[in-house]
Amino acid sequence: MSILSLALRNLLYRPWTTALSLLLAALGAGLISLILLLNWQLEQQFDRNLAGINLVVGAKGSPLQLMMSSMYHISSPTGNVPLDKVKPFLNPAHPYISLGVPLSLGDSYRGRRIVGTRPTFLQLYGAELSEGAMWTAPMDVVAGASAARELGLQLGDTFRSSHGLVEDDDLTHRDAPPFRVVGILGPTGTVADLVLLTPTESLWAVHDTHDTHDATAQHDDHDHDTGPAHAPAYDVTQPLMDYTDKIITSVLIQFKGNSITALNMQRSINENTEMQAVTPSIQLAELYATVGQGEQVLRQLGYVVVGVSILSIFIGLYSSLDRRRGELALLRSLGAGPSKLFGLLLMEGTFTAVAGALLGLLLSHAGLALIARYFSQAYRYDFQRLVFLPEEYWLLAGAVVVGVLAASVPAWRAARTDVHRTLAQ
Amino acid sequence: MLVTSRLTYRYGEGGPTFRFPDLRVGVSEPALLLGPSGSGKSTWLHLLAGILTPESGSMELAGTDYAQLGGAALDRFRGQQIGLVLQRPYFLEALTVRENLAIARRTAGLPADATIIHSTLEQLGIDRYADRRPTQLSVGEQQRVMIARALVNQPKLILADEPTSALDKVNAQRVSDLLRSRAAELGAVLVVVTHDERLRADFTQVVELRPVTDQATARVDP
Numbered sequence: 001m002s003i004l005s006l007a008l009r010n011l012l013y014r015p016w017t018t019a020l021s022l023l024l025a026a027l028g029a030g031l032i033s034l035i036l037l038l039n040w041q042l043e044q045q046f047d048r049n050l051a052g053i054n055l056v057v058g059a060k061g062s063p064l065q066l067m068m069s070s071m072y073h074i075s076s077p078t079g080n081v082p083l084d085k086v087k088p089f090l091n092p093a094h095p096y097i098s099l100g101v102p103l104s105l106g107d108s109y110r111g112r113r114i115v116g117t118r119p120t121f122l123q124l125y126g127a128e129l130s131e132g133a134m135w136t137a138p139m140d141v142v143a144g145a146s147a148a149r150e151l152g153l154q155l156g157d158t159f160r161s162s163h164g165l166v167e168d169d170d171l172t173h174r175d176a177p178p179f180r181v182v183g184i185l186g187p188t189g190t191v192a193d194l195v196l197l198t199p200t201e202s203l204w205a206v207h208d209t210h211d212t213h214d215a216t217a218q219h220d221d222h223d224h225d226t227g228p229a230h231a232p233a234y235d236v237t238q239p240l241m242d243y244t245d246k247i248i249t250s251v252l253i254q255f256k257g258n259s260i261t262a263l264n265m266q267r268s269i270n271e272n273t274e275m276q277a278v279t280p281s282i283q284l285a286e287l288y289a290t291v292g293q294g295e296q297v298l299r300q301l302g303y304v305v306v307g308v309s310i311l312s313i314f315i316g317l318y319s320s321l322d323r324r325r326g327e328l329a330l331l332r333s334l335g336a337g338p339s340k341l342f343g344l345l346l347m348e349g350t351f352t353a354v355a356g357a358l359l360g361l362l363l364s365h366a367g368l369a370l371i372a373r374y375f376s377q378a379y380r381y382d383f384q385r386l387v388f389l390p391e392e393y394w395l396l397a398g399a400v401v402v403g404v405l406a407a408s409v410p411a412w413r414a415a416r417t418d419v420h421r422t423l424a425q
Numbered sequence: 426m427l428v429t430s431r432l433t434y435r436y437g438e439g440g441p442t443f444r445f446p447d448l449r450v451g452v453s454e455p456a457l458l459l460g461p462s463g464s465g466k467s468t469w470l471h472l473l474a475g476i477l478t479p480e481s482g483s484m485e486l487a488g489t490d491y492a493q494l495g496g497a498a499l500d501r502f503r504g505q506q507i508g509l510v511l512q513r514p515y516f517l518e519a520l521t522v523r524e525n526l527a528i529a530r531r532t533a534g535l536p537a538d539a540t541i542i543h544s545t546l547e548q549l550g551i552d553r554y555a556d557r558r559p560t561q562l563s564v565g566e567q568q569r570v571m572i573a574r575a576l577v578n579q580p581k582l583i584l585a586d587e588p589t590s591a592l593d594k595v596n597a598q599r600v601s602d603l604l605r606s607r608a609a610e611l612g613a614v615l616v617v618v619t620h621d622e623r624l625r626a627d628f629t630q631v632v633e634l635r636p637v638t639d640q641a642t643a644r645v646d647p
Contacts, residue, residue: 002531006517013519326515333476333511334574335504335533337497419476423511423586424467 003340007347014320018352021312025356025402026363028306029395033364035298036391038371041383042291046072046284049191051124051252055266056278057086058250063278064287070103070250071280073113073191076164077105080247081275087241089251096265099124099254102240104203106249107161109179112147114161114196116203116248118240122185124252125192131155132183138201138234142183144193157181161206176206201234204246306402309356313349313406321413328414329422338415345414349407350400357399361392426451427473427582427614432482432492434468442480445469446632448616455605455615457624460634467586469634470618474584475503486614487581504533508575508613510585510604514567516559522546522570523555526577533578545577548607565596572600576607583608585617594623601627 011018049071058066061078069077089100101124104116115121119134127144132155135142143153153159158178179198187193240248255265269277321328328341372383432445443465450456460466471477473484475491478499484492491502517525526545527537546552549569554562559570568588575583585604589597601617601624608615617624625631 006520006528009519009524326513327517330511330515330517331528331532332500333474333503333509334529335500337500340532420468420471423471423476423513423515425513 003344004347007344007351011348011351017316021309021316021352022356022359024305024309024312025353025399026359028302028309029357029360029399030363030367031302031305032299033361033392033395034367035295035302036389037364037368037387039295040387040389048189050280051190052254053124053252053280054255055253056250056280057089057253057269057275060274060276063276063283066250066276067278067280067283069105070252071191073115073195077249080249083240083243083246083248085273085275086248086251089253090240096256097253098256101252102200102248103250103252104200104248107163107203107206109159109161109196110151112151112194112196114179114198114203116198116200118200121197122192124254125188125190127185127188127192129183130186132181135182135199135236137236138199138205139177139179140182140198141179142185142197143181144185144195144197145187146193147196148184153181153184155181155184199236200240200248201236205234309353310402310406313352313403314410317345317349317407317410321410325417325422328417329419332417332419333423341417342411342415345411346404346407349411350403353399353403353406354396357396361395427616428485429473430483432472432484433480434472434477435480443468445472448632450614450616450630452609452612452614454629455608455617456630456632457628458616458618458632458634459620459622459625461620464634466618466634470584470586473582473616474507474509475499501534505535505578506581508578508580508583510571510575510583510588512587512590514559514564514571516570518558518560520558521556522551522559525559525570526574529574529577535578541579542577545573549573549603564591568592568600572603572607576611579611580613582614582616585615587619587621588617589619589621589624597621597623
């Protein structure tokens, strides 16, 4: 039975006071930890998917929406742009552009976005085939690793797409030709894992069939199954630049040179065309600044709760001193020096703060797991659930400081217990 | 042997000074310090216990003048050489009886020897309460736990502060017998401070303190 275990036993002997202080410390540390974890996770996701993209060109609208839909496949696209207008960005011989990746968005399969593109998409995210082969014809699909796993797609499987990102039978393109899985990508940790890739022509094919059918059937109801349709004859090896009167959603661009070129090109597109160009790094910085304001508020709230927990530990210990005066005098009579009494109270405060912080970290990681599940269901993004940030070690170190701060005055008073006066009463 | 000489204590700067009679107490001749409230007997006891530091004089126990000790050395001496039976039932409430004895040993820098703790409890007939909290025991049982705690470090000096004040005649006699027999077994000097006249017959050496206004025994210098 040491002073250390006596401190623990004293805390357990006053369970309600201890629980209150511990809970407040847990709330403060948990809130700060959760903010740190979420911030880190979001930045990881955003940064990982930057993929060296310097510019996103698409239809006018919200710049954030264009970036989120084209790079992170979260929200709806801002619209479509005529292929003729973006052809220069797809030109392999462009003097400033090293890579231009076309994207055609708008359809999905069971909540997974179908992305009409070119094989250069794989180059952008460093993706490689793990099974099957690249597409050779319209309606061929190469599935991202987690999309294939979660949808249970295997080579040779066929499916029909739906309009938008919502799972709704009424929105299924029943009259369009089915997609067929010809390849599955290995995992990359990027958005390439989340989507179903197909040649740009596949989406044109779906809508060509739909438009033809609408024209003949004179209605626009999606819920019509007229039997198997056939893919219109497109040659997916033909450069997109060769097509006219077609539309795509956006182009992801990597520059050859420095960012001055990007800034100039962005300004030129925004001022002189019907399209908009967005620099992802700037958009992300703005997004972080916006999110950061909310984060700051929550972080301040966390600090306030930590302050309240300091107060709670202090009040708990200080108010117990009168009741414990005899006990402290007894310890002195048994040979404990003032420093031992100081240490006892200090340990009680520190234990409460550290145990609270540990509980808070546990709660924040449990909270992260819940949020991760939500993000996974809503946006298909996977968070790392078993991550422990260096800042969280600092939180634990901070808890020691909090405990010492809260307990130092009561500990000082305990050390100065007047043994003679107390025992003589 | 406990020997005190010219022991004085002053309450604060310019406060009254107590002068205490010299004591010479052997293992076989327990001393009873008798006196009414205000006679300075608590001050005397706390001087003997090393809780208060005398202004002058000496207190020698087992060859050590502990009046000259201070700080950690005095704390260690008090913990290891002096067993104090308190007047009020102060315990570490979060701990069991056994743990209260264990912490008494650890605080004095001694190992929490389970055998010594058990035999001490057994000798006082309270081993069956070892795993209970002291607050769950009767007043008489608590009294025995306090005596056990004072004995568990096998001290050279046992000081008891009003050990029988709350007890009836029968129980007071039992506690007196217990203290004297255990002190004799341990080879420890026993000094009991009390106003309980019933104990007078049990002690070979009785020192009477009078109120501080009477300068015969405990004197106050202006």
